[in-house]
Amino acid sequence: MKGDITNMKKNKIIIVSIALLGFISLGSSLWYMSADKKVSLSTIDAKQVSFNTVDEMITFSQLVVTGKPIESENFVTFDERGFTVDAYTITQFKINKVLENRTTHDYKAGDIIKVAEPSYVYDNGIMPGKTKFSINNYRNMDKNHSYMLLLVPDLKYDDLYVISGVNEGKHNIDIPGNDGEKVGVPQEAKNYKFKEELMKKFNLKSF
Structure with missing residues (x-):
């Protein structure tokens, strides 16, 4: 028992x-x-092409357009040793108006182009969570807003465009003046000065 x-x-x-x-x-x-x-944010301070005037930036750029982002995907590739090769966000951008075009493509309103935005998300591996890396505090385009982009073709991928001067070549045209997307970027005041001058040069008005 x-x-x-x-x-x-x-x-x-x-x-x-x-x-x-x-x-x-x-x-x-x-x-x-x-x-x-959970996604934590990390800013990468990097050297970038920077312009003294908007005319200099327009001359450098091969495509200047307005439009809206419609879809984005994270794009990260690695080499055989596990080091990052390419890392950015690929955004499908629907053109509303072509302001300048010195590319080999005859773009028109309604066409969709791919734009490399200088930010990407990296999985932390066995550690929980992900990290979003942003080059020089760049903020991705918002699908609810329209933008003016100054672009150059990517040297590696034929169907991809890169933003001239990172923050200097991307401007929210729905919100006049300080739209809040350039807080903490290099030469923040110059970015908004460029925006004002570009809006005036291309006769664009915020809604």
């Missing part, structure tokens, strides 16, 4: 232990799933 009671106690301890381990494991899984969804 005593042996039966002892065995029952042992069995109860085992069952409780298994239940506790299952509960802990479930809790850990739920915590990891929640933590893995």
Whole structure:
């Protein structure tokens, strides 16, 4: 009888232990799933092409357009050693108006081009969460707004365009003046001065 009671106690301890381990494991899984969804922001300070005047930037650029971003995807590639080769956001941009075009393509309103935005998301691997890297505090275009872009063709991918001067070549034209998208970027005041001059030069009005 005593042996039966002892065995029952042992069995109860085992069952409780298994239940506790299952509960802990479930809790850990739920915590990891929640933590893995979090995205932290990291700014990369990098040298960039910078312009003294808007005319200099227009001359450098081969395509100047207005339009709206419609879809974006993260694009990151690695070499055989695991080092990053290409890293940016590829945004499908629907053209509303072509202001300057010195490319080999006859773009018109309604055409969609691919634009490389200088930011990307990197999975932290076995560590939970992801990190969004932004070059010189660049903020991705908002689908709810229209933009003017000054672009040059990417040297590696024929169907991709790069923004001239990072922040200097992307401007929200829905919001006049300081639109809040250039906070903390290099030479912030110059960026807004360029925006004002470009809007005037191309006779664009904010809505």
